[in-house]
Every structure is written in C-alpha cells, then in structure tokens.
Amino acid sequence: MSRDALIVGINSYQYLNPLTAPAKDGEAIAQRLGQTGEFKIWRIPEHLDRTQGNRPTVSSKQPVSQQQLKQALKRLFLPESNQAPETALFYFSGHGIRDDEGFDQGYLATSDTDPKHPSTGISLRWLQWLLSESQVKQQIIWLDCCHSGSLIVNVGAANPGNSDSRDRCFIASSRDFETSWEDLNSEYSVLTKALLDGLEPSRLPGRWINNLDLVAYVNQALQGELQTPVCTNFGEAIKLTRPWQAEAKEKLKKPVDNGICPYKGLEFFDCNGEDPKYFFGREKLIGQLLDQVRTGNFMALVGASGNGKSSVLRAGLIHRLSQGRRIAGSDRWQILITRPDVHPMQNLAAAFVPEGGSQLDRAEALGRAAGLLKEGAAGLQRLVQASRAERIILVIDQFEEVFTRCNNAEEREQFFNCLMGALQETGEKLCLIIAMRADFVGKCLEQDYGGLAQRVQDHMVSVLPLNSEELKEAICKPAEQANLMVEAALVTEILDDIQGAPGSLPLLQYTLKELWQRRQGSTLMLATYQELGGINGTLDQRATEIYDSCDGDQQRTVRHIFQQLTQLGEGTEDTRRRVFLDNLVSEPLHPAARVRAVIETLSSQENRLLVTSEVIGKGENKERRAIVDVAHEALIRHWRLLRRWIEDNRDLLRQQRRIEASAVSWQGQNRAKGYLLQGFLLKEALRFQKQQSEILPLSDVACSFLRKSVRQRNLGWLKIASLLLLLPPIVDYSLHQWKIDQLYSKLNGAERNDPRGSVNSLTKDCGKRRGALTSYLIERATGEYCRSLANERFTPEANLDSVNLYRANLSFATLDRANLSFATLDRANLSFATLDSANLYSATLDRANLYSANLDRATLDSANLYRATLDSATLDSANLYSANLYSANLYSANLYSANLYRANLDSANLYRANLYSAIFLATDLRTTQKLTTNQLEGKNPPLLCNSPLPADIKIDQDRDCDQLADILHQRYPARFNSLEAAEEYINEKRQITWE
Incomplete structure (x- = not known):
C-alpha cells in the first residue's frame, strides 16, 4: 500500500x-x-x-x-x-x-x-x-x-x-x-x-x-x-x-511509609531543602531553561494559570542552578526572588537586603537599597555591580502583578525602565527572569516599556501542560521518594480524569494530598479516590466553597461567567467552551472591572477554577486576545451548583447562544448589513434581551449587533414615509375614514421616490389625527423625515425604541412615559420638552439641547449626554446611573434626589445646580467645573454612595421603624426607592432616628 x-x-x-x-x-x-x-x-x-x-x-x-x-x-x-x-x-x-x-x-x-x-x-x-x-x-x-x-x-x-x-x-x-x-x-x-x-x-x-x-x-x-x-x-x-501496544506494567514494590506528604496541594513547589525532592515531570523544560540562562541574560517564562510556572521556576530551575551541576559555577551565583505586588520598586529593593541580622540592621539596609533605586537604572546597576558574586539571577515571579496589583502607572513605568536600563548596562552579570500568565503577554507588548516588549517577544519560553508520561511521573515518583505505593489502577483512573485539562496541576496536587491523608498503610488507594468522588468530587466541594466566599454581585458574575463557559450538548454531555475575555463583559450588570476581578479570583493560585491564556491570530495583523477557560471539564459535568444553573436556563441559554453566534458571524463579516437580524428573529432577540437582561444579559458585542439590526429595520420604514409624499393631497377625505394600518398596507410594496420631505409637511393637511399619524410613523422613520416636530403631543407611553431623531426639532414636545431607549437624539432640540418618566436607557444625546426640559423621574441609565445642554432642566429623581455627562452644561439644573452613581461628570458644569439628596461616588465630583463649596458642604449636601447619611441622623433605640422608614423614603427617594429598602437599611443599623 x-x-x-x-x-x-x-x-x-x-x-x-x-x-x-x-x-x-x-x-x-x-x-x-x-x-x-x-x-x-x-x-x-x-x-x-x-x-x-x-x-x-x-x-x-x-x-x-x-x-x-x-x-x-x-x-x-x-x-x-x-x-x-x-x-x-x-x-x-x-x-x-x-x-x-x-x-x-x-x-x-x-x-x-x-x-x-x-x-x-x-x-x-x-x-x-x-x-x-x-x-x-x-x-x-x-x-x-x-x-x-x-x-x-x-x-x-x-x-x-x-x-x-x-x-x-x-x-x-x-x-x-x-x-x-x-x-x-x-x-x-x-x-x-x-x-x-x-x-x-x-x-x-x-x-x-x-x-x-x-x-x-x-x-x-x-x-x-x-x-x-x-x-x-x-x-x-x-x-x-496504526494500533499502539502498551508496555508491560512494572510491578510496584511495597515500600515503608516515612510519614512525609510528597504533594503540595494548592501551593507551589519552592526552592527549599525539601520540595525539589518531590518535584517531577519537568525534566525537558528545566533543561531548556538552563540553556536559556547559560546563553542569555533575559527570559520570560509564560504559561496559563495552573500550568506550574512558579514550581518549575523555583523547585526546577533555581534548585538546579544552586546545585551547580548543569552549569559550572552556578552554585556560586547570587539568586534573588521577588514579586511586584502593590509596590514593585519597594519589593525590588527588599530583594537585595540579605536575610538575618537585627531588625534595625535590615531596616537600614532596606533604606539604602530603596535610596539607590530612586536613581533608577543607575541605582540598580550599582547594586548589581556591588555584589561579589560572579553573576546575579534576579527572578520576578507573578510578573503580571505589575498590571493587576500596582495601580500607580508612574511607579510601573519606573519599574520597567529600572530593570531594562540596568540589564543593558550590566552585561552578563545580571540575568533577569520573569514568570507571568500567558494572557498578560499582550499587556507587555502594548508599549515599548524601555525595551521590555521586544525582549519578551525574543526570549519567551512557554510552560505547556504535562503529557501523560510526565503526569505519571508527577504522581508516582514523589510517592517513591516518600516510600509510598500508588495503586496502578489509581494512576490510570487519575490520568483518564485529568488528561488534557489546562491548569489542572493544582487540582491534581490537591486530590493527591487528600489521598495521602486517607492512605491505607503506605498505599494510596483507588477505592479512597472513588469515595472522594475522584477529581470531580474534590472539585465540586472546592468550587462551592469559593463561590460561597463571594459577595452577592460577585456571585451573580461567577454564575454568568460559568454559564458562558459551558458548551451545551445536543444529545451529548455538556462540555467546556473557551471564550474571549472581553465577550464576558455585559454592561451594566457585569461591568468589565468586576468581570476581570472575578476572573482574577477564580484563576488565582489559591483557587484555580479558571484558566486564562492568550491566542495569537494567524492573520496579517497577528491579533492577540485574552481567553478564559475552565480549569477542568469536570467542573461542567460535576459541580452540582453549576449543573442546577444550566438545567434551569438550558433553553434560554440556547437562545442566547444563537443571538451571540449571529453577532459573531456579523462581526466576522466586517459587520455587513446582510448579516443583521430581521423580522421574527429580530423581534424574538429583542424580547429575549428585554426579558432576560438581569439573568442572561447579552455581551456588549451582541447588544451592538441588535442596535444595528433595529436601525436597519427602521431604515426600511423610510420607504413608507417617503412614499406617503407621492400621494395626492388628502383634501376630499377626512383622515378619520382611514385606519392607519390600512394606509400602511396600501403603500406596502410600492417603489420608493424620496423627495426628502418631512413628516410634518406630510401631515399638515391631515386634520384632527395629525398627532396620531405622526406617532405611528415616527416609530418607523429616521431623523431626515422627523426634523420638525415642535409642539407635538405624542400618545402616552409611545414606543420610539431605537428611533433616529438626529437634529430633530422637538422643542415643547410632550413625550410623557415615552420609550426612547437606544434612540438617536444627537444634536436634537428638546428645549422645554416634557419627558416626565420617559425611558432614555442607552439613548444618544450627544450635544442635544435640553434647556429647561422636564426630565422628572426619567431613566437615563447609561445614556450618552456628551456636551449636552441641561441648563435649568428638571431632573428630579432621574436615574443617571453610568450616564456620560462629559462637559455637559448642568447650570442651575434641578438634580434633587437624582441618581448619578458612576456617572461621568468629567468637566461638567454643575454651578448652582440643586444637588440636594443626589447620589454620587466620592470620585464623581473631582473634575467638575464651577462646583461651589456650599453645594458640597451646605445644609443639604449630596449623598456619596456607601457613605454615612448626613449628620442630622442620630442613634436612638426607641424610634419607630415604620415611621423612620417613611421619613427616609420621602427625603432620600433615590437612595431609598421603596419603603422596603429603607426598612432593610434600618434593620441593619437598628439604631438610626431623626433628630
């Protein structure tokens, strides 16, 4: 053949x-x-x-x-x-x-x-x-x-x-x-x-x-x-x-237990006197790392969380260097280990302070080292040159903490410049080794960082998952060192359970430690492993403990993340689903900051439920994107809490995935119009978005996809509006003889001939039903045909979802309780308009004129009010959560009890605005313009979220709870939007009364 x-x-x-x-x-x-x-x-x-x-x-x-x-x-x-x-x-x-x-x-x-x-x-x-x-x-x-x-x-x-x-x-x-x-x-x-x-x-x-x-x-x-x-x-x-014949299994000798646990659980193997004895499975990689150190002065050790970077670095590379067997004289080198943490420069200085001596001696030495590092690269160079050792190996473990823990951009930049500058000037005397998670490689490449980006690209070594033979070594050889025996059937069972799971090493060590604690004589038994529930049972217990330790908001985000990381089976078992990290963000329910914080917690060294990594596109621009994956597929199948979430929402999850998949296809086709949703599919998707926004929110990409689909649908209705202009003037007929739906059906299918008129000019001669016809058509038209709607009175609760009213004249218009969510109102004239209780969620009001408009109790959650004019507007109890009010003019605006939590007020003008009982974050007011002192410190200052109530609330055990709840609700309706919310607050305090 x-x-x-x-x-x-x-x-x-x-x-x-x-x-x-x-x-x-x-x-x-x-x-x-x-x-x-x-x-x-x-x-x-x-x-x-x-x-x-x-x-x-x-x-x-x-x-x-x-x-x-x-x-x-x-x-x-x-x-x-x-x-x-x-x-x-x-x-x-x-x-x-x-x-x-x-x-x-x-x-x-x-x-x-x-x-x-x-x-x-x-x-x-x-x-x-x-x-x-x-x-x-x-x-x-x-x-x-x-x-x-x-x-x-x-x-x-x-x-x-x-x-x-x-x-x-x-x-x-x-x-x-x-x-x-x-x-x-x-x-x-x-x-x-x-x-x-x-x-x-x-x-x-x-x-x-x-x-x-x-x-x-x-x-x-x-x-x-x-x-x-x-x-x-x-x-x-x-x-x-062709088939592969397994080697004959070796008979295990029955050893004598020495009482030492050779497994580390969720901790890493360190470079001490004991841990390297029990560290196996990485011989090939350690040899590669030694060659890198022998021939160069920089190395970036990169791998997914849970792949054992810290262990291979410490118990592998550093231990071998300290022995001096593979590289002559390396046992005489000085090896320094640090982590960046919150203050990387401070920790770098501490790495050069020797252990031992009195506390005063160490404090003095630390001060001198920190003083030298204030000089930057020159100071670090002097510290290196002062060493009597032939070579210094400076190891920075968990290098990603420079981005995750250090919030001072200036110190971060100083840290990079210090390291890279000294590395360039010290020749071979200094060898810098950094170890970091793979999903942070892209962060290192965003800027030059004093040459760090290029060095990472040129000298990156990947820590890959162990193969089956290496896993077998990691299980059996530590046991041999501790005079233990591992049943052959147990080894086979563990390998079957854990093979191919990224980030599984901590879970493996955690399970092996449990087996050691329950060993029979000197043997780790398969029966014990099965009693524990195997990797699956151990993982179920651990995952539930971690989930229970999160607060309410975090738990909701944990649930959201794991549901998105589950691939629903179609007649088969559910499996893992790798997802781009940014596709897990769904504002405002699961904001980017919380999603990243939760992922950090779940993928941390202590928890290891998730694995984060990075992929590089093979396309021309070599796109890099962070991805998230479950650490082990057993989570999908055997974490009982997750199984309940999936089963409760399986059909809804399928519907969500169909919408998300359509959005991905649309994005992959360069956002082509032909891939937007239409008709029934669009209607169902919008219904899903509205009904499931709290439990199964769509990603930001999918939300953008639906907004574009709605706008494309509305463009189609332009044909109807324009064709109306082709009809002869309605003179001989009164409009009440026409039903609007009949008018629409007669026009449906006719060809478009657009004379660029307006709805106002069309309906001027339509008699008593002009307002109704306008309200009907505006649901289907876009701004070019809706410019002149001044003084218009729309029917209550008019549905104007996603309508395009760009530059429309809506001065003095009545839009009480109207649904304007996702509407385009850029540069629209809404002066003196009545928008009482209107829904403007995520509407775009860029540079809109809202002078003296009435927005009493309106919803402006996530709306874009960039440079909008709200001079003298009434925003009593309005919800402006996360709204963009950058450079907005709020001069003399009435913001009584308004919710401005997380709103962007950068450069906004709040001069003479009424901020009585309005809710802000403390940081929201830092960059506003012309904000007078009495507005912040007067008799009725704004409320800062999570801060105590004003000073006129005092402690009194005898105050009636119902009466006090009513007072709180009436005086602070935005913070206590119901009596139940006020009562809940009082029950927590149990001592609050009015003076």
Missing part, C-alpha cells in the same frame, strides 16, 4: 508577519504519520538536522515559493509516472488569505505571497481542480490557516470530481471568514493540537484510527473553541495511524 504525505509548515514570509507555530506543527504531524501511519513523508521546507544524524525536519527559517509548493502538489496528486500512490495526504500550516472581490475567495500564502495581490498564493479553487483531475483513490487535505473553510464552500466544490471510486477527507481549521489561532497554552496551533491528539494510536487500541474517527474527534475537541473547524468525509474510511 503506497501512502505519500506532503507536510508544509511556513514560518517565513516576505510581505506578511512571520509565524512561530507552523514549522513545529508540520514536524509533529510528519513524525506522527511517519512513525505510526506508514506514510512516506515529504517536508517543505526541509532542513537536515546534523545533531540528529542528518535527520530531515521541517525548517523554521527557510522560505517556500508559490512555484515550489505548486510543483510539489502536482507531484503528489498528478505524478508523471503511472504509479500514483493509493493514498495522498496534504497538510498545510501557515497564513491564509481571503479575497472577497475575486472569484477564488481563498488562498494559501507562500513566503512570497503579497496580500495586495492574493493570486500570488495557492488558490483553493485551483486545489479543488487539482483534486478533481487526480487519480489518487484516497485524498486527504488538512489546512491549518485562516479562512481555510473557503475550500469547502459546498458539497460539489468540496468533493471535486464526485467520483464514487474516490475516498476523501477535508479538514479546515476555520470557516471562510474566521481567523485561525496559535495557542500560547500549547506548542501547536489549535487545529494541529486536535489532529495530533486525534491521531494518537493509544486512543483506540486494537484497531486503526481512520478519517471518520479523526473528524468526529476534531469536531468534539474543538466544540466551543475560538474557531469553528470545517470537516467533511466522502467515500469509505481511510486508515491513518
């Missing part, structure tokens, strides 16, 4: 950004197919590794031209000889280019491909033609690049030739509009990692793994991923990799 495979992995590009993963991707696939699949391998580009006896490998540096790849593909599928292979496989990893204007649509990019001229790449339509001409019976195409789904547009195109005598397998890493990703939590690209795992022979012992098995595995493995694979099989099954 002749089987040929062409393996292509292109890192080097002339006009596109270089890549790092494709060469590794290609070589791993080549080895897997060559060793276990009986394939003859051709590599492009190929390099002979002299250190391995001239063994061929996929080159990471050599370029590949369009002509070179084209000829290789012809040789594979259209060989000149008559002896064509029975099976031909083409694998490609590199850049993919999409051409929206051309006929070919998708191209594989070679090193000389110019994105401005996509035809300089390999056309996917040409590849389809090649396959249709080929006589090879079994054809396999695997493409790991952006837009690779273009190959599989439809069944006919995906199966060129449509011959029953041919068997075909197509696997593309992403849909035609999607980006493919390199994953910093893996050595390989996202699709290639799934291919390698799916081709692992031990996965299906006793038989061949074929293309049907592989496609099923890839589809399952990449469910909920950041890209959607496109997989298609035709014809009969194609054998890919």
Whole structure:
C-alpha cells in the first residue's frame, strides 16, 4: 500500500508577519504519520538536522515559493509516472488569505505571497481542480490557516470530481471568514493540537484510527473553541495511524511509609531543602531553561494559570542552578526572588537586603537599597555591580502583578525602565527572569516599556501542560521518594480524569494530598479516590466553597461567567467552551472591572477554577486576545451548583447562544448589513434581551449587533414615509375614514421616490389625527423625515425604541412615559420638552439641547449626554446611573434626589445646580467645573454612595421603624426607592432616628 504525505509548515514570509507555530506543527504531524501511519513523508521546507544524524525536519527559517509548493502538489496528486500512490495526504500550516472581490475567495500564502495581490498564493479553487483531475483513490487535505473553510464552500466544490471510486477527507481549521489561532497554552496551533491528539494510536487500541474517527474527534475537541473547524468525509474510511501496544506494567514494590506528604496541594513547589525532592515531570523544560540562562541574560517564562510556572521556576530551575551541576559555577551565583505586588520598586529593593541580622540592621539596609533605586537604572546597576558574586539571577515571579496589583502607572513605568536600563548596562552579570500568565503577554507588548516588549517577544519560553508520561511521573515518583505505593489502577483512573485539562496541576496536587491523608498503610488507594468522588468530587466541594466566599454581585458574575463557559450538548454531555475575555463583559450588570476581578479570583493560585491564556491570530495583523477557560471539564459535568444553573436556563441559554453566534458571524463579516437580524428573529432577540437582561444579559458585542439590526429595520420604514409624499393631497377625505394600518398596507410594496420631505409637511393637511399619524410613523422613520416636530403631543407611553431623531426639532414636545431607549437624539432640540418618566436607557444625546426640559423621574441609565445642554432642566429623581455627562452644561439644573452613581461628570458644569439628596461616588465630583463649596458642604449636601447619611441622623433605640422608614423614603427617594429598602437599611443599623 503506497501512502505519500506532503507536510508544509511556513514560518517565513516576505510581505506578511512571520509565524512561530507552523514549522513545529508540520514536524509533529510528519513524525506522527511517519512513525505510526506508514506514510512516506515529504517536508517543505526541509532542513537536515546534523545533531540528529542528518535527520530531515521541517525548517523554521527557510522560505517556500508559490512555484515550489505548486510543483510539489502536482507531484503528489498528478505524478508523471503511472504509479500514483493509493493514498495522498496534504497538510498545510501557515497564513491564509481571503479575497472577497475575486472569484477564488481563498488562498494559501507562500513566503512570497503579497496580500495586495492574493493570486500570488495557492488558490483553493485551483486545489479543488487539482483534486478533481487526480487519480489518487484516497485524498486527504488538512489546512491549518485562516479562512481555510473557503475550500469547502459546498458539497460539489468540496468533493471535486464526485467520483464514487474516490475516498476523501477535508479538514479546515476555520470557516471562510474566521481567523485561525496559535495557542500560547500549547506548542501547536489549535487545529494541529486536535489532529495530533486525534491521531494518537493509544486512543483506540486494537484497531486503526481512520478519517471518520479523526473528524468526529476534531469536531468534539474543538466544540466551543475560538474557531469553528470545517470537516467533511466522502467515500469509505481511510486508515491513518496504526494500533499502539502498551508496555508491560512494572510491578510496584511495597515500600515503608516515612510519614512525609510528597504533594503540595494548592501551593507551589519552592526552592527549599525539601520540595525539589518531590518535584517531577519537568525534566525537558528545566533543561531548556538552563540553556536559556547559560546563553542569555533575559527570559520570560509564560504559561496559563495552573500550568506550574512558579514550581518549575523555583523547585526546577533555581534548585538546579544552586546545585551547580548543569552549569559550572552556578552554585556560586547570587539568586534573588521577588514579586511586584502593590509596590514593585519597594519589593525590588527588599530583594537585595540579605536575610538575618537585627531588625534595625535590615531596616537600614532596606533604606539604602530603596535610596539607590530612586536613581533608577543607575541605582540598580550599582547594586548589581556591588555584589561579589560572579553573576546575579534576579527572578520576578507573578510578573503580571505589575498590571493587576500596582495601580500607580508612574511607579510601573519606573519599574520597567529600572530593570531594562540596568540589564543593558550590566552585561552578563545580571540575568533577569520573569514568570507571568500567558494572557498578560499582550499587556507587555502594548508599549515599548524601555525595551521590555521586544525582549519578551525574543526570549519567551512557554510552560505547556504535562503529557501523560510526565503526569505519571508527577504522581508516582514523589510517592517513591516518600516510600509510598500508588495503586496502578489509581494512576490510570487519575490520568483518564485529568488528561488534557489546562491548569489542572493544582487540582491534581490537591486530590493527591487528600489521598495521602486517607492512605491505607503506605498505599494510596483507588477505592479512597472513588469515595472522594475522584477529581470531580474534590472539585465540586472546592468550587462551592469559593463561590460561597463571594459577595452577592460577585456571585451573580461567577454564575454568568460559568454559564458562558459551558458548551451545551445536543444529545451529548455538556462540555467546556473557551471564550474571549472581553465577550464576558455585559454592561451594566457585569461591568468589565468586576468581570476581570472575578476572573482574577477564580484563576488565582489559591483557587484555580479558571484558566486564562492568550491566542495569537494567524492573520496579517497577528491579533492577540485574552481567553478564559475552565480549569477542568469536570467542573461542567460535576459541580452540582453549576449543573442546577444550566438545567434551569438550558433553553434560554440556547437562545442566547444563537443571538451571540449571529453577532459573531456579523462581526466576522466586517459587520455587513446582510448579516443583521430581521423580522421574527429580530423581534424574538429583542424580547429575549428585554426579558432576560438581569439573568442572561447579552455581551456588549451582541447588544451592538441588535442596535444595528433595529436601525436597519427602521431604515426600511423610510420607504413608507417617503412614499406617503407621492400621494395626492388628502383634501376630499377626512383622515378619520382611514385606519392607519390600512394606509400602511396600501403603500406596502410600492417603489420608493424620496423627495426628502418631512413628516410634518406630510401631515399638515391631515386634520384632527395629525398627532396620531405622526406617532405611528415616527416609530418607523429616521431623523431626515422627523426634523420638525415642535409642539407635538405624542400618545402616552409611545414606543420610539431605537428611533433616529438626529437634529430633530422637538422643542415643547410632550413625550410623557415615552420609550426612547437606544434612540438617536444627537444634536436634537428638546428645549422645554416634557419627558416626565420617559425611558432614555442607552439613548444618544450627544450635544442635544435640553434647556429647561422636564426630565422628572426619567431613566437615563447609561445614556450618552456628551456636551449636552441641561441648563435649568428638571431632573428630579432621574436615574443617571453610568450616564456620560462629559462637559455637559448642568447650570442651575434641578438634580434633587437624582441618581448619578458612576456617572461621568468629567468637566461638567454643575454651578448652582440643586444637588440636594443626589447620589454620587466620592470620585464623581473631582473634575467638575464651577462646583461651589456650599453645594458640597451646605445644609443639604449630596449623598456619596456607601457613605454615612448626613449628620442630622442620630442613634436612638426607641424610634419607630415604620415611621423612620417613611421619613427616609420621602427625603432620600433615590437612595431609598421603596419603603422596603429603607426598612432593610434600618434593620441593619437598628439604631438610626431623626433628630
């Protein structure tokens, strides 16, 4: 059986950004197919590794031209000889280019491909033609690049030739509009990692793994991923990799327990006298780190949370350096370890203060070190040069704390400049090693930071999850060191439960420590593991404890995050779903700050329920985005609290996912109008958004998608408004003889001829029903036709959701209780308008004129009032939560009891405004203009949220609760919007009365 495979992995590009993963991707696939699949391998580009006896490998540096790849593909599928292979496989990893204007649509990019001229790449339509001409019976195409789904547009195109005598397998890493990703939590690209795992022979012992098995595995493995694979099989099954025979199991000797626990639970292995004895599974990585230290003076150790960065750094690298066996003389080097924490400069100074001595001596030494560091890089250079050691290894663990804990941007910048400047001036004497979470690499690259960004890019080493052999070492070898025995069946069970789970090491150590505490004699037993509920039971208990420790708002956000990280099964079990971090933000219910804070807590070293990492797009701009994932899939299946949330909301979650998926497609298609929702789907989506906003809020992206859909729908109604102008003047008929719906139906379907009139000019002659017709039409029209509506009286509770009233004249208009949520009122004239109790949630009022408007009890939650004029307006008890009032003119405005919590009042004019009982954050008033002292310190100052009530409230045990609640509600209606809220406050205090 002749089987040929062409393996292509292109890192080097002339006009596109270089890549790092494709060469590794290609070589791993080549080895897997060559060793276990009986394939003859051709590599492009190929390099002979002299250190391995001239063994061929996929080159990471050599370029590949369009002509070179084209000829290789012809040789594979259209060989000149008559002896064509029975099976031909083409694998490609590199850049993919999409051409929206051309006929070919998708191209594989070679090193000389110019994105401005996509035809300089390999056309996917040409590849389809090649396959249709080929006589090879079994054809396999695997493409790991952006837009690779273009190959599989439809069944006919995906199966060129449509011959029953041919068997075909197509696997593309992403849909035609999607980006493919390199994953910093893996050595390989996202699709290639799934291919390698799916081709692992031990996965299906006793038989061949074929293309049907592989496609099923890839589809399952990449469910909920950041890209959607496109997989298609035709014809009969194609054998890919052969069975794998397990080695005979070694018999374990029965040791004598020495009473020492060799597992660390949720703590890391440290560089002390004991921990390194029990640290196993990282030999290959430690060797790589030692080589980096030997040859350079900077290294960035990067990995997902829970992958063991601190342990490999401390019990691995630092311990080996202190031994001096792998690098001659390293045992005489000075090794300093610190963490940035809140004050990185202060902690850096403390790292240079030796342990021991009196407290006074240490305080004096710390003062001198801190004084030197005030000089910046020069001071750090002097500290380094003063050391008698040949070399100083400065290790900064948990480097991401510079961004998460240090809130002083000036100190952060000083810290970076100090480190990078000294590193440049001290030569090889100083070696700087930083360890950080992968999702913070992008933060380091946002700015130059004194050269840090470039060094991180050039000297980054990834800490990948342990493979099965390394996991076995991490379980069994510590036990051997402590004279313990681990049942073979227990090892197998744990490996099955934990294999492939990112960030699982702390959970593994936590479970092993529990097993050690319940060991029988000197043996860790499978039966005990099953009694604990395995990894699953241990995790369920731990997750519930962490959830219970959160406050109410945090618990709601925890619930929101985990529901979004669950991929709902369709006749199968629910699984994990990786999500972009910014897609978890849903203002105002789950604001960005709280989402990030909760993720920090759940992924912290103490908790480890979530894993955060980063992916890099294979596209031209190499987009970097943070992602969030569950630490272990057992959370999805066995955390009872999460199961209850999912089951209670399963149908609603499916509806939410459909809306979110539509939003992602719209975003992936450059926000094309054709991908917006219409008709019934839009109506249902808007209903879902309104009804489920408190429990299952849509992401900010999906909310934007719906707003655009509504506006697109309203544009369609412009045809109706404009066509009305084509009718002859209504003179002989009174409007009461017309029902508005009949008028609309007569116009429906007519062609548009827009004379750019206005609703006002149309309805001038319409008699008594003018206001009703205007109210009807304005729901369907946009601002160009609604300019002149002065003095208009709309029907109460008129629904004007998302209407476009840009520059409309609504002076003196009556809009009591009107629904203007998401309305566009930019530059509109609303002077003297009555908007009593109107709903303006998320409305845009940029530079709108609201002079003397009545907004009594109006809802302006999240509204944009940028530079709006609210001079002398009435905003009594209005809700302005999170509203944007940047530079707004609120001169003499009545803000009695208004809710301005988290409103943006930067540069706003509040001179002479009535702030009596208004609610603010203390920071809200810092940058307002012309805010007089008596407004803040007078008899009736504003209320600052979470601050005590004014001084006229005193403690008295005898005051009647109901009476006091009524007084609080009447005097502070915005803070105590109901008697129940006031009573709840009193019950907490139990001592508050009026003077």
